[in-house]
Amino acid sequence: MNKKLEEELFEKYPNIFRGRTEPLTSNLMGYGFSCGDGWFKLISHMLEKINLVQSLTGIDVKALQCKEKFGGLRFYYSTSNGEDATLPQEALTIGCDIIEDIVRKAESTAYRTCEICGDNGRNECINGWYTTVCSKHLKKGE
Numbered sequence: 001m002n003k004k005l006e007e008e009l010f011e012k013y014p015n016i017f018r019g020r021t022e023p024l025t026s027n028l029m030g031y032g033f034s035c036g037d038g039w040f041k042l043i044s045h046m047l048e049k050i051n052l053v054q055s056l057t058g059i060d061v062k063a064l065q066c067k068e069k070f071g072g073l074r075f076y077y078s079t080s081n082g083e084d085a086t087l088p089q090e091a092l093t094i095g096c097d098i099i100e101d102i103v104r105k106a107e108s109t110a111y112r113t114c115e116i117c118g119d120n121g122r123n124e125c126i127n128g129w130y131t132t133v134c135s136k137h138l139k140k141g142e
C-alpha cells in the first residue's frame with residue numbers, strides 16, 4: 001500500500017497502530033501494510049468497526065501485521081482488557097468474538113476484491129502466485 005494511504009490509517013487509528021514503532025521482533029507493522037491499494041477501503045472499514053467495538057467495550061486491540069498472503073488479506077492483532085474495560089468478563093469475551101468476526105469478514109471479502117483497484121475480483125493463480133484481481137488486471141497480468 002502506498003505510504004500516503006498507510007499514514008492516513010495510522011493517523012485515524014493511532015491506538016490500534018500504537019505498536020508500529022516497536023521492534024520488528026514483536027510487531028511487524030513497522031513494515032507498513034504489505035498489500036495493494038485496492039484493499040484500502042476494505043481495511044479502513046474493518047478498522048472503523050474495530051474502533052467502535054473498542055470504544056463500546058474498552059477492549060484494547062493492537063495491530064501486529066497486515067498483509068496479503070495467497071491472494072487474501074491477513075490481519076494479525078492482539079487483544080487485552082483496556083484500562084477503561086468495566087464490562088463483565090462474559091461481555092468482554094463477546095466483544096472479542098465480535099472483533100474476530102469483523103476481521104474474518106474483511107479477510108473473506110478480500111478474496112472477492114481486486115487488490116490493485118478495489119473492484120470486484122477473483123482469487124487467481126498467475127505464474128505460480130495467488131492473487132486477487134479484477135478482470136481488467138487479470139488481462140494485464142499484474
